[in-house]
Amino acid sequence: MKSELIVHEKPKSNVSEAFKTIRTNLQFSSIDEEVKSFLVTSSIPSEGKSFVSANLGVAFAQAGNKVLIVDCDLRRGRQHTIFGLNNHLGLSNLLIDNSDRKDNKYFQKTNVKNLFVLTRGLVPPNPSEILASEKNRNLVKILEKTFDVVIYDGPPVNGLADSIIMADIVQKVIIVSSYKATKMEQLLNTKKGLEKFSNKLAGVIVNKMPTRRDHYYSYYE
Numbered sequence: 001m002k003s004e005l006i007v008h009e010k011p012k013s014n015v016s017e018a019f020k021t022i023r024t025n026l027q028f029s030s031i032d033e034e035v036k037s038f039l040v041t042s043s044i045p046s047e048g049k050s051f052v053s054a055n056l057g058v059a060f061a062q063a064g065n066k067v068l069i070v071d072c073d074l075r076r077g078r079q080h081t082i083f084g085l086n087n088h089l090g091l092s093n094l095l096i097d098n099s100d101r102k103d104n105k106y107f108q109k110t111n112v113k114n115l116f117v118l119t120r121g122l123v124p125p126n127p128s129e130i131l132a133s134e135k136n137r138n139l140v141k142i143l144e145k146t147f148d149v150v151i152y153d154g155p156p157v158n159g160l161a162d163s164i165i166m167a168d169i170v171q172k173v174i175i176v177s178s179y180k181a182t183k184m185e186q187l188l189n190t191k192k193g194l195e196k197f198s199n200k201l202a203g204v205i206v207n208k209m210p211t212r213r214d215h216y217y218s219y220y221e
Ligand SMILES: Nc1ncnc2c1ncn2[C@@H]1O[C@H](COP(=O)(O)OP(=O)(O)OP(=O)(O)O)[C@@H](O)[C@H]1O
Pocket: 004, 042, 044, 045, 046, 047, 048, 049, 050, 051, 052, 073, 076, 154, 155, 156, 207, 208, 209, 216, 217, 218
């Protein structure tokens, strides 16, 4: 299977350059506070949230940051597949773990230096409830202190409460939109869904944009 970690595999490619530009823009997305946590979401499934989260994580790690990607798509998350990891102990498991000493067993090392992944874990019957828990809120705060950058790969906004819940907890929100696939109405619905957090919107990434030299390209505006 072809690796999706373009920024790791082909650091000189156009796609990698685009991710580095996005990284720089995000670093400057707030002047008043140090931004550490980003939620990546989109309007509908398959626009590229997981692809963008993974490659953005690599781009931040390459710049020397200690990075954690948290798969908070408790229904369909697939960061473990992207990084070739197991999904035995993930976010859902961590949030129901009541033991005092949790060690670092939940944070898996990857082949990329400085980059760790907290996979989604077992699919729970009540994802929204788990994400809305006080425990999750506390976890986000702890992770902001433990890592330089934390990227939350979320589910789509339309029809689900999960990403709205996460948007409330994290510092910044990134919307991924798929070139030609996302309808304007869907994007506007997403914007409306996230209206309460408009001050947190870091930007929109237009994904899967064809270019002459590359089959695909990411663009940030
Ligand atoms: N820029 C890109 N170029 C080529 N393929 C891409 C690009 N972005 C995403 N893909 C591919 O599109 C598919 C869907 O991407 P991805 O899983 O990242 O979307 P998603 O928004 O996370 O989906 P879901 O809503 O199911 O979580 C994957 O096979 C991924 O490899």
